[in-house]
Amino acid sequence: MDIVRTAAELAKRTEGRGRVAFVPTMGNLHEGHLRLCEIAREHGDVVVTSIFVNRLQFGPNEDFDRYPRTFEADAAALERKGVDVLFAPLEQEMYPTPQVYRVQPPPLGDELEGAFRPGFFDGVCTVVLKLFNLVRPDAAVFGKKDRQQLKIVRGMVQQFNLPIEIVPAETVRSADGLALSSRNGYLTPEERAEAPNLYRVLRGIADAIVAGRTDYANLEVAGRAELHERGWKVDYIAVRHGLALRIPHPEGFDHPNLLIVLAAARLGNTRLIDNVDVVKQEGKD
């Protein structure tokens, strides 16, 4: 595996090697990221992974400084996975001058995650667009755990006519249901034992919808209350339509197959997000 720090070196490693499949990451890699790399292999001749902790997507009170940087272990894991090129730009390469031009996300960028993390999707879209311009991928793989990110990036690619196929990847979970996340490493042993309840509560709401409930607001309130009693601080639990993440019709006219349930909640100092398809179907995204 080649490790490159600059766009010029990267271009030398990818030119003339066929289709480029790309996995953007912020490092601190876990099995979920490595699964994205496996999927990338199915979509390209050369697999490029990036590691760049993007300052623009962290709010002033968020964890940019304490975000885990584990470069050596990450590079070794990517090498074992058969990734061809690791693009690990320095801050200077990505932001040689202050990034005053930004991508303005759609209104969805102010909802759900965006309502609790102002500027987050502006930061994500801006760095993803820059990475796309530097890597020039034919396909890029994004995990469904960050469902809203996946939707917004896909919309950006469509509306800016970028010739990139966005490939969604299923969330990888521990045996107890907890979605793998770099932030799980912040959890104390007690919090780690509690954490799978986020998934359990979301799954419970999804199952209730499958069983015929259409009073989504009541289900959201009950889910919040249950997590609150268990010591969580819930930012949101929301039933949304899976295609554009719009609020479902209040009369329950949306087919349950198309609904998803999303949440973000804090355990101690750690903020976790997750989402489930009400009915799991491959290829829905």
Ligand code: PAF
């Ligand atoms: O999902 C992430 O890890 C980040 O938001 C991304 C897409 C690498 C942009 O910094």
